[in-house]
Amino acid sequence: MQSPISPEEYQLYLVSPYMKNQDIKRYLKTYQTVPGSARLQMALDIARGLKYMHDGDELPGLEGKGLVHSALNIYNVLVKDSGRAVISGFGHAKVVSLKDFQASFTGDNSEYRYMGPEILDDAVLTFGSDIWSWAMTSLEILTDEPPFGAKTRGTKIIQMIGTDKRPERSNHPKIEEYDHSDEIWQLFEDCWKKQPGDRPSAREVVRRLRPLVRELGKKSDPNVQKPPPPTYPRTEYGQSDPTAQQIISTPGQHELGKPNKPIAEGRPPQPDSRGAEGEGNQEGRATQPVVPGSTPPPQGGPAQ
DSSP states (O other), X not given: OOOSSOTTTOOOOOOOOOOTTOBHXXXXXXXXXXXXXXXXXXXXXXHHHHHHHHHOTTSTTOTTEEEEOOOOOGGGEXXXXXXXXXXXXXXXXXXXXXXXXXXXXXXXXOOGGGSOHHHHHHOEEEHHXXXXXXXXXXXXXXXXXXXXXXXXXXXXXXXXXXXXXXXXXXXXXXXXXXXXXXXHHHHHHHHTOSSGGGSOXXXXXXXXXXXXXXXXXXXXXXXXXXXXXXXXXXXXXXXXXXXXXXXXXXXXXXSTTSOOOOOOOOOOOOBOTTSSBOGGGSTTOOOOOOOTTSOOOOTTSSOO
């Protein structure tokens, strides 16, 4: 049956929500005090996204199949207003059967530092390929240091991956600031095993990472110093006025794993039409309540 949609007359588009925080690389560069607990939560968010894609059970029409991203990297992860991470960049994604677990890679992805060796060798991608990319991406999220170093590029990275080189822990000292850094690094190493079938599944990654996120979220974060309490300017009556300045904080990082709470902003007294403050805000004058249905007393005291 011929499709009722004519390619000459119509073009299909995929519309997704706009993420004003952009990709996670820019987000972490803009807000450099994002705590370690929030960064680890982002890594878990990405793993959960891969689990959703790989399982395929909740994807319409993909029963018994899964979706391989094949181009996961730090630029294809966006940050929501709540500070949580979501996967994007599905231009190279492929639907694969859960029985054979592989498909051919098509297209050009120049972010070699995040790609598994199997893609560089014979253009075969698997669910394990995404797991490799998850570990490389998460390593940069947690430590702010790209895999193999920011100065290493192009063919040099391809040569390193092709000769079984892996990121070295000593080149990512920030990883030591995390509780359970040994468990985190061991998870990364398991994800970097040469054979894709030997790497943990996305479900396994979530299972191993979730308790670490929960535990770290319950503690005061070791990776960020708490700022001193804000000081407010004094009013003419000697009281602090919290409405006189605005406190700017990192979007979405108030609570681990929860949407950002809005900042309550007080409003200064508004002048009335005569240019003076409302009666309730003037010193030495009381405001009389008005009972619904009654007539308020005239201004300036009782009538003569």
